[in-house]
Amino acid sequence: MREPLVVGNWKLQGSLVSVEALLGDLLSATPVVGVEIAVCPTYVHLGRAITMCGRSLLAVGAQDCSYVQSGAYTGEVSPAMLAEIGCHWVILGHSERRQYQGESDALIAAKLAAAVEADLSPIVCVGETREQREAGSAQAIVSAQLEGALKGQANLDRVVIAYEPVWAIGTGLTATPEQAQQMQAFIRGCLMDISGVDATATRILYGGSVKAGNAASLFVQPDIDGALVGGAALIAADFLAIINAAAA
Numbered sequence: 001m002r003e004p005l006v007v008g009n010w011k012l013q014g015s016l017v018s019v020e021a022l023l024g025d026l027l028s029a030t031p032v033v034g035v036e037i038a039v040c041p042t043y044v045h046l047g048r049a050i051t052m053c054g055r056s057l058l059a060v061g062a063q064d065c066s067y068v069q070s071g072a073y074t075g076e077v078s079p080a081m082l083a084e085i086g087c088h089w090v091i092l093g094h095s096e097r098r099q100y101q102g103e104s105d106a107l108i109a110a111k112l113a114a115a116v117e118a119d120l121s122p123i124v125c126v127g128e129t130r131e132q133r134e135a136g137s138a139q140a141i142v143s144a145q146l147e148g149a150l151k152g153q154a155n156l157d158r159v160v161i162a163y164e165p166v167w168a169i170g171t172g173l174t175a176t177p178e179q180a181q182q183m184q185a186f187i188r189g190c191l192m193d194i195s196g197v198d199a200t201a202t203r204i205l206y207g208g209s210v211k212a213g214n215a216a217s218l219f220v221q222p223d224i225d226g227a228l229v230g231g232a233a234l235i236a237a238d239f240l241a242i243i244n245a246a247a248a
């Protein structure tokens, strides 16, 4: 049985004041049982978020990390540093980093290894562009991304996969529950092929315009184990509604 996981990716949004207000609203809501919850603010807001979340059910994650633990790497933040301050999760290979920072599958694999070494739990993002879907190559793209990122990773225990079709991110164009289910079942098969381990316990999230109004129809699908939420995670009532949909 896979416990649902709902993660808010706050991206490059907010100020210390708005982050404190949003966390205050989330922490004052009635705790929802049976769903794991996390929020991922920017690096500079992590410390405050971790202090505020304390021993609550709200875990905190980073949106990225370095592929090395220390050294002369100006501007980098290591997985060990994130773990030390109380981060539990780290998002890796988000399509925005692949697009704007040119992150390759090899770099994502190195970050994944470093994150696992530091005892962080990585959320590895994969997903095709609209052109790739229209060309009929969505599955080939996703399986290549999985293979590239997970190469050499024999232990998937801590790893979560997020299927985020690029054409659905921030566009309001959600994948239909059937489209998402079909890809996520395919991903589960790929995980078994790549790692050689049983991936029935591995959680696979969907991300891309998840809203309060469409979350329930996604979560009833057998291979959708939760969501990685962007825009709707910045509004406490909407994020809480998505969490409640996952618990239902």
Ligand code: 13P
Pocket: 009, 094, 164, 168, 169, 170, 171, 172, 207, 208, 209, 210, 228, 229, 230, 231, 232
């Ligand atoms: P939106 O929910 O805003 O489409 O963003 C999804 C996403 O990129 C989460 O990582």
